[in-house]
Amino acid sequence: MACFNGITASADATNQMHSFKQAMREVSAKPDWLSARHIERQRWNPYSMEGGSTCAISGDNFAIVASDTRMTANDINILTRDAEKIQVLNDSIILTTSGFYGDVLQLTKVLQSRLHKYRFDYRADMSVDLCAELLSRNLYYRRFFPYYTGAILAGIDEHGKGAVFSYDPIGCIERLGYSASGAAEPMIIPFLDCQIGHVTLDEGYEKPALTMERAISLMKDSFRGAAEREISTGDKIHLVIAEAGKPIVQKFLPLRED
Amino acid sequence: MASTDVKNTVSHMEMDRGGAFDFSNCIRNQAMCKMGATAPTLTSTGTTIVAVSYKGGLVMGADSRATAGNIVADKHCEKVHKLTESIYACGAGTAADLDQVTKMLSGNLRLLELNTGRKARVITALRQAKQHLFNYRGYIGAYLLIGGVDPTGPHLYMCSANGTTMAFPFTAQGSGSYAAITILERDFKVDMTKEEAESLVQRALEAGMHGDNASGNSLNVVIIEPNETVFKGPIVPEFCKRPEPNDLSYKFQPGATKVLKNKVYKYDIVESMDISH
Numbered sequence: 001m002a003c004f005n006g007i008t009a010s011a012d013a014t015n016q017m018h019s020f021k022q023a024m025r026e027v028s029a030k031p032d033w034l035s036a037r038h039i040e041r042q043r044w045n046p047y048s049m050e051g052g053s054t055c056a057i058s059g060d061n062f063a064i065v066a067s068d069t070r071m072t073a074n075d076i077n078i079l080t081r082d083a084e085k086i087q088v089l090n091d092s093i094i095l096t097t098s099g100f101y102g103d104v105l106q107l108t109k110v111l112q113s114r115l116h117k118y119r120f121d122y123r124a125d126m127s128v129d130l131c132a133e134l135l136s137r138n139l140y141y142r143r144f145f146p147y148y149t150g151a152i153l154a155g156i157d158e159h160g161k162g163a164v165f166s167y168d169p170i171g172c173i174e175r176l177g178y179s180a181s182g183a184a185e186p187m188i189i190p191f192l193d194c195q196i197g198h199v200t201l202d203e204g205y206e207k208p209a210l211t212m213e214r215a216i217s218l219m220k221d222s223f224r225g226a227a228e229r230e231i232s233t234g235d236k237i238h239l240v241i242a243e244a245g246k247p248i249v250q251k252f253l254p255l256r257e258d
Numbered sequence: 259m260a261s262t263d264v265k266n267t268v269s270h271m272e273m274d275r276g277g278a279f280d281f282s283n284c285i286r287n288q289a290m291c292k293m294g295a296t297a298p299t300l301t302s303t304g305t306t307i308v309a310v311s312y313k314g315g316l317v318m319g320a321d322s323r324a325t326a327g328n329i330v331a332d333k334h335c336e337k338v339h340k341l342t343e344s345i346y347a348c349g350a351g352t353a354a355d356l357d358q359v360t361k362m363l364s365g366n367l368r369l370l371e372l373n374t375g376r377k378a379r380v381i382t383a384l385r386q387a388k389q390h391l392f393n394y395r396g397y398i399g400a401y402l403l404i405g406g407v408d409p410t411g412p413h414l415y416m417c418s419a420n421g422t423t424m425a426f427p428f429t430a431q432g433s434g435s436y437a438a439i440t441i442l443e444r445d446f447k448v449d450m451t452k453e454e455a456e457s458l459v460q461r462a463l464e465a466g467m468h469g470d471n472a473s474g475n476s477l478n479v480v481i482i483e484p485n486e487t488v489f490k491g492p493i494v495p496e497f498c499k500r501p502e503p504n505d506l507s508y509k510f511q512p513g514a515t516k517v518l519k520n521k522v523y524k525y526d527i528v529e530s531m532d533i534s535h
Contacts (some may be wrong), residue, residue, distance in 0.1 A: 025288040032288055051328070051471075076304055076433050076471050183328055191484050195508075202516045217505035226503060229330045231471040233435075254501035258323075258467045258474030 020118030024249045047148045048099050051075060051232025054085055054096040055222060056154040057196065057215045061244040063081055063154040064212070065094045067182075068227070068255060069236040071101060081257070082236040088248055090125045093155040094240050095135075098182030099169070100148035107147050110138055128155035132165040132173060139171030146170045150181030160244040162245035165250065184226035184233045191222050220253060227255045234258070263356055304472020305337060306434025307348035308462045309403045309414050311427050311445065312455035316405045316412045319459045319479040320348045321434065322492055325472045333475045334492060342367050342378050344487055345406030346480050347387075350432035351419060352399035358401045380406045380413040384423055388420055392421030403433050407482050428458075433467025434473035441465045456481060464495050 017111045051072035056065045069072035071083035086096045095111060097104040104252050114134060118126045126134070132153050139147060150166040180188040193199045195218050198207050208214060221239060227234045237253040269487055291297060304325050309318040320337035321329055339347045339360035345367060347363065349356035363386055384404050391398055396419045405414040413488045428446045430438035439460040450458070459496040467474045475498055478491030 020289060020293060023292045024285065025289040027292060028285055031285065037287040056327065072471055078469055078471060131286055200515050202514055205511060205514045214506075220502075221504045221506060225500065228500075229331060231325055231328050234471075256474075258495075 001092070005058060048073070048102075048150075049075075050083070050097060050101040050234050051183045052083065052085060052098055053184035053188065053223070053226055053230070053233045054098045054150075054152060055178070055180040055182065055188050055192075055219060056094075056096060056152045056164045056220055057178040057210075058154060058164040058176075058208050059212060059215055061162065062212045062215070063094065063156060063162035063242045064165060064215050064219050065152070065154045066223060067096050067098070067238050067241045068223060069238050069252070070234050071231060072232040075232055084238060086238050086240050087112075088250070089131065090241065091248065092125065092157075092242065093128050093131050093153065094248070095151065095153050096153045096181075096240075097149045098235055101148050102146040103149050107138070107149055107151065108134075111135060114138075127158050128153065128163050129157055131155075132163075132175075135165075136167065136171040136173040137139070139167060139169065139173075143170055149186070152179050152181055154248075156240070156242055156244045162242075162244075174210045180222075181218075182233075184223075184230040187226050187230060188222045191225065192218065206254075212241070216241065223255060268318050268409050279440050298529065304434070304470065305350035305475040306430065306463055306466025306470060307337060307350050307403055308430045308434050308435075308438050308442070308459050309348065309405050309426075309428065310416050310442065310450075310455045310462075310467070312450040313480065314407075314412065315452060315455070315483040316407060317412055317452075317455045317459045317481050318346050318348050318403060318414075319403050319463050319477055321463060321467050321473040322476045322478060323467075323472065323474045324353055328471075330475075336478065338478045338491075340364065340482050341383050341404070342371065343405070344408065344482050344484070345378060345380055345383050345404070345521075346432070346482060346487075347383070347405075348403040349400060350359065351401040354373060355398045355400045356402075359387065359390065359398065359402070362390070377408055379408040379410065379413065380404060384415045384417060386422050388421045391417065391419055396420035403431055405482070407484050412482070419458070419512050430466065432464060432466070432470075432473065434463075434470035437469035438466035439464040452481065453482070460493070461478030464497075468497060479525060 002255060040252050052070055053067050054067035056063065065086055067085040069083050070081055071079040073079050085098060086094060087096050089111060095108060097107060115126050135151060135153055146169045148169055153165040155163055157163045164176050164179050166174050178192045196210055224235045234255050235257055236255055239251040239253060241249045305321060307320040309316065318338060322334050324332035324335040337349055339349060341347050341364045347360050349360060363383055366386055367383055370382065371378050387402055387404060391400060399419050401419055402417045413459055414426050415423055416426060416429055428442045430442060444456055456479065463477045476494045477490035481488045
């Protein structure tokens with residue numbers, strides 16, 4: 001629970017004790033409350049966080065993307081229960097983004113217009129691998145004034161396989177089997193590590209295959225679990241299913257509203 | 259006395275003023291911060307608490323969610339505290355402070371009732387709370403709604419952490435108070451019946467739990483009248499229930515978890531003790 005962090009055990013304990021005693025002497029000579037109070041200045045901050053969580057799972061011939069639809073101000077106040085954090089960019093690419101909603105919208109717009117131009121120039125839809133690289137470059141282009149977003153790009157690649165690409169705010173890209181981003185990421189990732197990654201399962205035990213049905217169920221359950229314990233996740237699950245050779249399906253499922 | 263002596267005496271006086279808090283680790287903690295340690299942060303509970311007076315009585319209520327940051331720490335915590343048989347306090351703010359302050363108040367009021375042989379008054383509880391909180395200049399993060407019925411009638415007060423107090427016919431506190439107060443402002447009437455007041459409190463709490471992330475799970479209500487106090491709860495509103503159960507069950511086979519490390523310790527029994535009696 002509450003404890004002091006940050007002091008690491010040093011090999012030279014005597015030395016550390018010596019410096020601690022020195023610190024004690026300095027602090028006793030001039031405690032905080034005898035010095036002038038620091039004036040806390042409110043810095044200009046162009047970013048805000050609107051909460052919510054997103055997640056994506058890929059399989060042999062499918063990719064599933066989900067997010068909740070709650071939008072929150074300051075972790076407490078609910079702005080809307082119908083925010084869409086998933087954008088279907090074309091028949092094989094789905095983008096889901098959490099973080100600062102202003103940047104989420106802008107990033108979506110930028111990608112949509114680039115995809116539109118690509119279609120105009122090449123008379124074909126962009127593939128998910130290409131779009132993944134494009135998104136990475138767009139994010140890194142703003143290296144020193146980043147889009148404050150955790151993006152996940154998912155879809156069906158040129159070989160008909162499911163693909164999930166995960167990003168940090170400045171464009172570090174990684175192709176993964178599954179990924180999550182947003183407020184409930186620390187709850188969803190360990191769950192999927194256990195159920196899809198099987199990281200805790202001993203050898204010789206049966207590993208259930210990741211069928212599309214199982215992936216959808218795991219996706220729903222991870223959001224149901226997150227809504228129980230994470231306050232800015234809730235209201236509805238927006239579920240988007242892409243299967244190779246089939247049109248993309250979108251669904252909304254209820255979550256708790258408190 | 260030299261000025262350094264005075265300084266030392268003063269800083270010692272500040273550290274051990276007596277009373278409830280022990281400041282003896284203050285200097286040590288500052289030294290630890292100087293060495294790069296990060297101080298622990300307080301957990302604050304976002305809350306919805308509501309109270310409404312009606313003809314001859316008072317209804318108070320609270321949700322039951324306690325949060326630590328954006329995580330629900332407790333789904334069924336008790337925020338309606340009993341001070342005496344007919345005085346209750348609902349609390350918002352720092353959970354530990356609320357527990358301690360209400361515990362102190364209920365103890366002091368009980369002693370007062372035993373010493374005087376009369377029922378304690380609401381104003382007494384309020385004065386105790388505000389003097390304690392003002393002493394600590396807002397550092398005890400307790401925001402209270404203190405209400406009850408005493409021989410002078412029903413009373414409802416709000417007491418904030420820095421010691422400000424106000425009297426109200428109806429009020430709400432906590433992060434969900436904005437949503438709750440809209441319902442109260444719309445539907446409150448003077449001299450309501452008990453049923454009307456109870457339903458109003460419940461609807462206001464539900465608004466708070468619905469519109470505020472840090473409130474929810476279930477609600478508790480207490481109805482205080484001169485001769486009888488009724489506690490109701492936990493009541494779970496429809497929107498606080500899980501709309502769908504989990505798809506899969508997550509049962510792990512015994513032994514399925516990977517063993518990462520195995521180490522055998524060997525002990526020689528040098529001496530044994532009979533602990534059977």
